[in-house]
Amino acid sequence: MEHLDDYTAACPKCDRNRYLIDCDRDFTRATICEECFDECPACDGQEYQYVRDERGYEIAQQCPVCGALNRRIRAFNEAAIPRRHRDATLENFKTSAPGDGGKKGEPIGNLNRVRFRLYNWVKGFTPGERGFLLHGHVGTGKTHLLAGTIRHLALEKGISAQFVEFTHLLSELRQQFDQGRGETSILAPIIDIPVLAIDELGKGRNTNWQLSIIDEIISKRYNRSLTTLFTTNYPLDEASSPSGDSTSGDFHHSASTQTLEQRVGARVYSRLFDMADFVEIEAPDYRRR
Numbered sequence: 001m002e003h004l005d006d007y008t009a010a011c012p013k014c015d016r017n018r019y020l021i022d023c024d025r026d027f028t029r030a031t032i033c034e035e036c037f038d039e040c041p042a043c044d045g046q047e048y049q050y051v052r053d054e055r056g057y058e059i060a061q062q063c064p065v066c067g068a069l070n071r072r073i074r075a076f077n078e079a080a081i082p083r084r085h086r087d088a089t090l091e092n093f094k095t096s097a098p099g100d101g102g103k104k105g106e107p108i109g110n111l112n113r114v115r116f117r118l119y120n121w122v123k124g125f126t127p128g129e130r131g132f133l134l135h136g137h138v139g140t141g142k143t144h145l146l147a148g149t150i151r152h153l154a155l156e157k158g159i160s161a162q163f164v165e166f167t168h169l170l171s172e173l174r175q176q177f178d179q180g181r182g183e184t185s186i187l188a189p190i191i192d193i194p195v196l197a198i199d200e201l202g203k204g205r206n207t208n209w210q211l212s213i214i215d216e217i218i219s220k221r222y223n224r225s226l227t228t229l230f231t232t233n234y235p236l237d238e239a240s241s242p243s244g245d246s247t248s249g250d251f252h253h254s255a256s257t258q259t260l261e262q263r264v265g266a267r268v269y270s271r272l273f274d275m276a277d278f279v280e281i282e283a284p285d286y287r288r289r
């Protein structure tokens, strides 16, 4: 069967990806590279091909060459990766300090190990896989890793995924509720998407309404065995909470002293353990490196 890789003419514009990354007002977008893929060479831009079925009838089927590419681009555009993470990939995540003469410097914390772990996870990913929760101090690159993971799943594997910022999600839901839209129609896409990535879990005003929404999203996704990924700046236990800790001066702490469990409630917190591997990121704040 023909494959996109069979058409590997050099293209300086897209570096043989056949797509280009750009953004609109809020989100990162991918488009076909018209320089090298203006018209699919396998189907002359028809998006389908004629093949004979086992009874000898000629039937139209989706072109395997541009079909897969279009599916990946669509998945990426639906993933809603925020504009400021447009260039975030797992590959370009920096795990060591800049060294002399352009050479690699000292490794930073456990970043290399974490990146390697996530890279293996996306490579072997099949829908329904157990997710992960990245926790650690502010400024350790958790959001970059999360955005890079979603990018890989959507753009390389064509898997439907969505990236949401926790507080943004809640305010959007609030707005839609206030406009009188029904609860199921609002939450359904978030509950049904095969892979959901929630950035900055626990952030926000933490009202009862917000807690009930997160409870519903997490419980329903758990019951359906759907993959959910998280980042949080909140510590898991009081011991690692930043209050009164003066010994680790090179770590920049979030202002809050609450734990993640206090932020999301005991019920959701215990669900998180059922759904995700907890991965701690240990590194100094990159803005202070």
Ligand SMILES: [Zn+2]
Pocket: 011, 012, 013, 014, 015, 016, 017, 018, 019, 033, 034, 035, 036, 037
């Ligand atoms: Zn190109």
Ligand SMILES: [Zn+2]
Pocket: 040, 041, 042, 043, 044, 045, 046, 047, 048, 063, 064, 065, 066, 067
């Ligand atoms: Zn085609």
